Amino acid sequence: ARKILLTRHGxxxxxxxGLIGGNSSLSExxxxxxxxxxxxxxxxxxxxxxxxxxxWTSTLxxxxxxxxxxxxxKLRWKALDEINxxxxxxxxxxxxxxxxxxxxxxxxxxxxRYRYPAGxxxxxxxxxxxxxxxxxxxxxxxxxxxxxxxxxxxxxAYFMGVAPEDIPRLAMPLHTLIELTPMPDGTMHEERFPxx
Ligand code: G3H
Numbered sequence: 001a002r003k004i005l006l007t008r009h010g011x012x013x014x015x016x017x018g019l020i021g022g023n024s025s026l027s028e029x030x031x032x033x034x035x036x037x038x039x040x041x042x043x044x045x046x047x048x049x050x051x052x053x054x055x056w057t058s059t060l061x062x063x064x065x066x067x068x069x070x071x072x073x074k075l076r077w078k079a080l081d082e083i084n085x086x087x088x089x090x091x092x093x094x095x096x097x098x099x100x101x102x103x104x105x106x107x108x109x110x111x112x113r114y115r116y117p118a119g120x121x122x123x124x125x126x127x128x129x130x131x132x133x134x135x136x137x138x139x140x141x142x143x144x145x146x147x148x149x150x151x152x153x154x155x156x157a158y159f160m161g162v163a164p165e166d167i168p169r170l171a172m173p174l175h176t177l178i179e180l181t182p183m184p185d186g187t188m189h190e191e192r193f194p195x196x
Pocket of ligand 1: 019149
């Protein structure tokens with residue numbers, strides 16, 4: 001792609017309550033982000049007549065709602081859905097610590113390889129996003145990816161050459177547009193734009 005714009009969904013109702021996973025809608029703050037996003041994205045695009053821009057989301061409500069005001073064709077990828085937290089889906093981190101102390105400790109100890117019971121690990125997510133990365137490399141023009149914290153860590157790490165061990169703790173804040181521009185020398189130039 002000529003440029004890749006990465007963003008998490010706007011704040012969701014689950015984010016607001018500190019719950020992981022689920023399929024909630026945007027909070028009021030998240031809704032505001034969705035409304036601000038088109039202008040922020042368009043500001044990062046060149047002024048050309050026939051601009052080809054694709055918007056890729058996951059299949060979860062919070063990314064679809066975040067992308068809905070972007071005036072470009074959209075594609076939904078199951079491969080961009082958030083890490084499946086299995087038996088911990090819908091809990092706070094505190095509740096996980098109380099109900100499943102061994103799981104909590106195991107994840108803290110090896111966040112990259114830890115797999116939630118009946119769910120996924122970061123290693124699983126890194127594998128799962130591979131087809132998306134292949135298509136991002138094949139895509140000729142501009143792609144806006146509206147997805148989730150864990151999957152965006154994996155996508156970002158691929159393009160920026162982040163070591164696997166560092167992927168699960170990469171900073172991936174809400175309400176921030178991350179611009180990745182491939183340079184002629186083969187490197188990626190990164191810029192971050194908070195949107196608020
Ligand atoms: O709900 C899941 C989070 O977005 C993933 O964050 O892997 O740091 O727990 P975490």
